[in-house]
Amino acid sequence: MEQRDKLKEWIGAAEVTLLEHGDDATAERFAWLASGLLRRSPDKLWDLLREATREDLDKVPGIEGLLERLAQALIAAGRLGEASDLAQAATRWQLRLGGAVHRQLAQAHLRAGQPVRAEETVRDLLKRDAADADAVRLLYRLLREGGRPAEAHGLLDRLVELDPTAATATFAHRERAKLPEAGGRPVRIALLSSYVIDPLVPFLDAGCRRAGLTPAFYVGPFNQYTQEALNPGSGLYAFAPEIVFVALDLEDLFPAVRGVPSAEELAQGREEICGKIGTLVRELHARSSALIVVHELAPTGRSPHGILDNRRADGLARFVEEVNRDLAQALATQAHTFLLPLREALRRAGGERGQGRKLWYMARMRHGDAALHELARASMRYVKPLKGLTRKCVVVDLDNTLWGGVVGEAGADGIHLGPTAPGVEFVELQEALLNLTKRGILLAVCSKNNPDDVLPVLREHKHMVLREEHFSALRINWRNKAENLAEIAVELNIGLDALVFLDDNPVERELVRQMLPEVLTVEMPKDASQYRATLEDLTDFELLALTREDELRVSQYQANRRRQALEHSSGSLDDYLHSLEIRAEIGRAAAHHVPRLVQMFNKTNQFNTTTRRYQTPDVERFITSPAHQIYVLDVADRFGEHGLVGTAVVREDGEAWVIDNVLLSCRAMGLSVETSLLKHIHDAARARGVARLVGEFAPTKKNAPCADFYQRHGFRHDGDESGSQVWVLDPRVDRVEDPAWITVTVTGAPA
């Protein structure tokens, strides 16, 4: 009783003081009363507030906190309808409730058996804050329980992207096993290591999933990499990997490095390390056709020599530099083998070997979260080209992407583009894009603008690095960007899954993500100074080998435009084809063709009769095996070279010749050069008296352009075999004719 009197006394005194300050204290009194109501009767408080305007509410001190507590109280009291109303009203008032409140509300809906309301609540929250990892976790659970596996897989991708920690990657990896498979192309990845590398698996899994792959993993037993490589019966070979990562630690290979080895010991160490890794790689290649990726060697601690280290012949930094250089040189001479720049990945991770140290002491692990994340990204640079997932074209927006500002408003002289900031960051992005064209990546423009505003910039602005001729397609109009992108893909004759889209506008990005999920829509940072790094961090432009065809590609697309102009001016298709002066050169493949052939086998989707994805060792076998013939087709016309654009693998099977696969690069489609290739095979078979020439066709989602290849050359359908159509022809009787507009040259010895 005494206590209550005391409080009343305080209330009186407080009111007097407030009144003395000329305040009527209404707002304070209401806030105070409201917190009382909140505890005793939250629904009554909500009744009072529900019709309020933002103006009314602004008078109440701490209104956001109050509403948040009110929402929680309503949820706790089971008044979910009112709580939802409050959440919606808050949006209307432009007041923010914490993410936790929305999540609690969603969970309460779920417990109350209202999954649809729960999903709406979480989706509203994600609309406001797309980076709320807890909300993504919750939505994931909703979708998994709601039996929507495809969306659930997508959310796991998003979750790992938002929170790239080992914990989240592991959670996502574990959850995948509970979901029906997403149905992506499979890839088989093996890891051999001198330390515990298992925690890399969830990160690699996430990287593969994001690329649309469904990975299977094999991790060699701890520190048994030598046995795994030497024993033909090892788990590694039974797994039949497509790619093997070899992660050996410098300290494990050369323990003396932890002390103060002499210059002689270091030289000997270098030799031993390179010898050991070289042998390992040779053994792996002898028993497997997998791509081998060896990690660079990275030092763990500081040099024992301190600041004298780089002045000494036995310095640690010099030793590490030299041993990695030796390795790079030794591996560069081996086909299908790479050295992964581990030191760069660790640097990018902030060199967090501190966390790594404790993991090493406790669990023989070498890398913490950030390093694993970077290492997985670096690893995907090998997995993607191996699986033919290299993107072929970057489509860029213009205003605020390729230059700063809006050219339609500021004019060509008013945009930010030049040697000083703001402006230099856009010049750098353009330089990075230009560099991509050197490895055969195409560029295109997709911009909402008037061509009259834009073209003078592309043609004349003195600081533009990229000019009109660098772009293989231009879409400068006011139409929907998704439509424009689809048209660009058709014009360049590449798949939507070969496009990368750069646009500063989140609305355009969202539209393209929704309409064309196959396109890689890059999440551009708001800060243009990060543009260049964002582009360079993409792991989608890697090639396992740079072929002449890659270097030729950009000029070929320019030649294509001239071809199209000719086509328009020609009277008939026949006239057009004759006027192109097409020359086809056909011969047997040799060793120097291997990189280009491997690239074609893994990248060609449209004109690919069986889509068998051969790797380097397979192609090498076709070249040397007496039972196989592998042909190459080079094409040129009056506008320039197309390069090596076609190949065919023929297998001798008793009395018959089986055409295992025929591929034609999309840039050479429509010229009928495939007919010349087929005729060449036909003639070779006929010369050898073969009675049965068999062509296989295995339909896929993408290879419709060659579905009638055998039919239109006179082959007869002879049933189906394990999903492939079998087509046959008798070369002794049947004929295949060269198109009249193609001049064919046969190189090398006849088959």
Next chain:
Amino acid sequence: MSSVEEVVCQVFGAEPGSIDAGSSPESVEGWDSMGHLNLLAALEKRFNVSIDIGDVMEMVSVRRIREILLDYGVRG
């Protein structure tokens, strides 16, 4: 929900509300030896501490983790 419970929830992707002071490796899916290290990384990040290996071995329940964090001057 205390903040240690929140971290455990996030690390193992557990249903919010399913984790309490008594939760332990026996009762939480994914809390195995590798999961323990992930939990360690998350706790160290969340509370900005570096936990001694001896203490890591002792983190056998949410309650025990909270006690250990107190030794590091952190209320979890």
